[in-house]
Amino acid sequence: MNIILLSGGSGKRLWPLSNDIRSKQFIQIFRGEDGKYESMVQRVYGQIRSVDSEANITVATSKSQVSSLQKQLGEEVGICVEPCRRDTYPAIMLATSYLHDVQGVSEDESVVVCPVDPYVNKDYFEAVKRLGELAEEGEARLLLMGIEPTYPSEKYGYIIPESNDELSRVREFKEKPDAETADGYIRQGALWNGGVFAYKLKYVLDKAHEMIDFTDYDDLYGKYEALTKISFDYAVVEKESDIKALRFSGQWKDLGTWNTLTEAMEENCIGDATLNDKCENVHVVNELDVPVLCMGLKDVVVSASPEGILVSDKEQSSYIKPFVDKLEGQVMFADKSWGSFRVLDIEEDSMTIKVTLHPGHSMNYHSHRHRDEVWTVISGSGRTVVDGMEQHVKAGDVITMQAGCRHTIIAETELKVIEVQLGKEINVHDKQKYELEK
Amino acid sequence: MNIILLSGGSGKRLWPLSNDIRSKQFIQIFRGEDGKYESMVQRVYGQIRSVDSEANITVATSKSQVSSLQKQLGEEVGICVEPCRRDTYPAIMLATSYLHDVQGVSEDESVVVCPVDPYVNKDYFEAVKRLGELAEEGEARLLLMGIEPTYPSEKYGYIIPESNDELSRVREFKEKPDAETADGYIRQGALWNGGVFAYKLKYVLDKAHEMIDFTDYDDLYGKYEALTKISFDYAVVEKESDIKALRFSGQWKDLGTWNTLTEAMEENCIGDATLNDKCENVHVVNELDVPVLCMGLKDVVVSASPEGILVSDKEQSSYIKPFVDKLEGQVMFADKSWGSFRVLDIEEDSMTIKVTLHPGHSMNYHSHRHRDEVWTVISGSGRTVVDGMEQHVKAGDVITMQAGCRHTIIAETELKVIEVQLGKEINVHDKQKYELEK
Secondary structure: OEEEEEOOOOOHHHOOOOOOOOOHHHOOOEEOOOOOEEOHHHHHHHHHHHHOOOOEEEEEEEHHHHHHHHHHHOOOOEEEEEOOOOOHHHHHHHHHHHHHHOOOOOOOOEEEEEEOOEEEOHHHHHHHHHHHHHHHOOOOOEEEEEEOOOOOOOOOOEEEEOOOOOEEEEEEEEOOOOHHHHHHHHHOOOEEEEEEEEEEHHHHHHHHHHHOOOOOHHHHHHHHHHOOOOOHHHHOHHHOOOEEEEEEOOOEEEOOOHHHHHHOOOOOEEOOEEEOOOOEOOEEEEOOOOOEEEEOOEOEEEEEEOOEEEEEEOHHHHHOHHHHHHOOOOOOEEEEOOEEEEEEEEEOOEEEEEEEEOOOOEOOEEEOOOOEEEEEEEEOEEEEEEOOEEEEEEOOOEEEEOOOOOEEEEEOOOEEEEEEEEOOOOOOOOOEEEOOOO | OEEEEEOOOOOHHHOOOOOOOOOHHHOOOEEOOOOOEEOHHHHHHHHHHHHOOOOEEEEEEEHHHHHHHHHHHOOOOEEEEEOOOOOHHHHHHHHHHHHHHOOOOOOOOEEEEEEOOEEEOHHHHHHHHHHHHHHHOOOOOEEEEEEOOOOOOOOOOEEEEOOOOOEEEEEEEEOOOOHHHHHHHHHOOOEEEEEEEEEEHHHHHHHHHHHOOOOOHHHHHHHHHHOOOOOHHHHOHHHOOOEEEEEEOOOEEEOOOHHHHHHOOOOOEEOOEEEOOOOEOOEEEEOOOOOEEEEOOEOEEEEEEOOEEEEEEOHHHHHOHHHHHHOOOOOOEEEEOOEEEEEEEEEOOEEEEEEEEOOOOEOOEEEOOOOEEEEEEEEOEEEEEEOOEEEEEEOOOEEEEOOOOOEEEEEOOOEEEEEEEEOOOOOOOOOEEEOOOO
16 A cells, blocks of 8 residues: 655644644644554554555655654665655645655555644545555545545535445535534435545646646656645545545544643643542643642543643644734744754743764754854763864763854763753754765 | 742643752743843732832842842842742741841841732732731731632632721631632631731741751751751741731732743733734743644643653643652753853763853863763853963854863853763763852
């Protein structure tokens, strides 16, 4: 099976655990089979592998997610990087072209496109696999997964099938309706549109060529910015006449809000948290080093991270986005493929951060125009290079760097450094990168 | 008026804003007349001064509060320091002896003892003053303030007066009753015992001499540890026959829990906090640098500090103490007379803190056996002394100190330093102090 996982979006609806650089699919909140916490993307990846160990999985995403994907799925994961965000149709075009031109997938093979973040069980990916097989057999030009609705949701688009058979031709599509209208659709046998599409590779490739003149993947990549933002649903699905939907009645949840996310949590607390016995239906996810104490709350989610603290009624948690949009501020932490950083303190003319490097990893060799830096190694060992001079470092060593000086640090063991930045204009864009001569 | 303010207690009921070293009376949460936030102790001190500008105010407290008191009330505030905690009777004995022997107050002058943390208006201190005058006139050997109850509280002791006159002889005292019993008392005209006592200085001094053999304040101070823990109510008040209560019907609130404290807050939010319009009766006190977002909460208090995060139903917030007792941990921040510190990061073999020194202040000259330290000055200027070597320092300077090395830093302007501590056994007790040769 060739599967394209669409991994998009900034995860403001799950603030403060998601932010501009950590999307919701990377939050490690589910118990995996080994008892460790895993993210949505890790869970989905594992489920696909268990259904089809030979599956050719490609994640279509933006550059900002590459390091998180490699960290969580391993360096060898197939990633098709969009040069900029252009909604799902361009993303699917680019990934389809990537499969064809980079991976050598034949035009007659089927491709299934699937969001990276449904909360499902293996039966879902068995249905996904079957969709791919139906596409390859030519059952229709386009095949969709229709989710059996469990309530008249206003959040999803609806598929009206011609029959209630497991596989049925699609009569029409309906936009997100109000609850009453949704109820009417459901009584007619309507299904939720789960955003899963299967087609023969040639189908999308041909359409792409109709839309824009390009020779191959590299050429399309170069022209990507010129593409119009448009969803695959609008541009393709709703215009296709030869289209069928496969009815799926297993578990399917969209964990896009705290309300739905906490329903999938096995424990009430992740991180340092105490609930008294008067708490009912309370969930806490605490990524800070200090304790959270909850007393007498009902239907509340509490989430704390270096970005901020959310305390919300579960129902109301669906409406946080406009409020989060207004919360300006520094990105306070990030997990990267090379390690992580966390902002510890911000003052007018200084910032203190903790940098953790995984063994064998390093920062870019870089300099800053407008700030000096001081590193104090607090654990581990490695090497620093400062203006070409290499030095072995270990816990307790201090390295000072003036503005303009080129520097990097390479971890031998896991290495932790307290970095104090000093200057009048501290910002993330003040960084020039260089090649490090080996 | 001679007034002894009893400033006691660790403030666990107002965790995480109060901790073992910051008691609730120092939390700056009330709008003062100048619009700035002030603490309970600042508010009470100002109210006493405005009622009696000549008042002789002495705060009876433990050593741990001296720096906070001096910081909030000024260096010249009268403080009688208990060498150890021994409940209210020994504390009042010691403070009374301090007034007599150190301040030279005559035996015939009256003394009024008052808790430092009632939330009241000026009329309360006018009543306090009058109590002192009544004691001095010999109206009774002991005079109390009886607060007109506003509801049948189970939290207070009750005074049963002989009459409903403004000033009445006391018939008897009742322990904290259940609500039904309290209701019965109130129908008889009972009053809450507000913990305010007035007497002629000689009265308590004579009783003290009956209890323990001592010559003067210094001698009593030396013998203080031998005194039994006992409250003034049990030891003196309930045994006195010549005792009257002055009825007080003005505002009197005990802000000992989040529930009552938030009632006294003028705004719903102190610090960086956003409430959506579905929040009802929600209060947030946020001392962290990151935002708090509250959605759809009702009757909830949220408080965040470097110590932790409390999210509590208002009513339930009265019961946090046993939970807070179980939350072990490092003291994460402290305000001191010389400045403040805040723990930024804790790792197995290192700790990173930010130290702020007020202009003209310095640390003790000290050394550590088991840890090295690195200072990076992030703002301001001053001098360091390291093993006797003095050096001028400013933002960007780095000072490294091996274990055993004696060191201090003296602020010229306000000075901020990131201190990285490195070692296997980092703890606050690893500190040897020395005299700094000038």
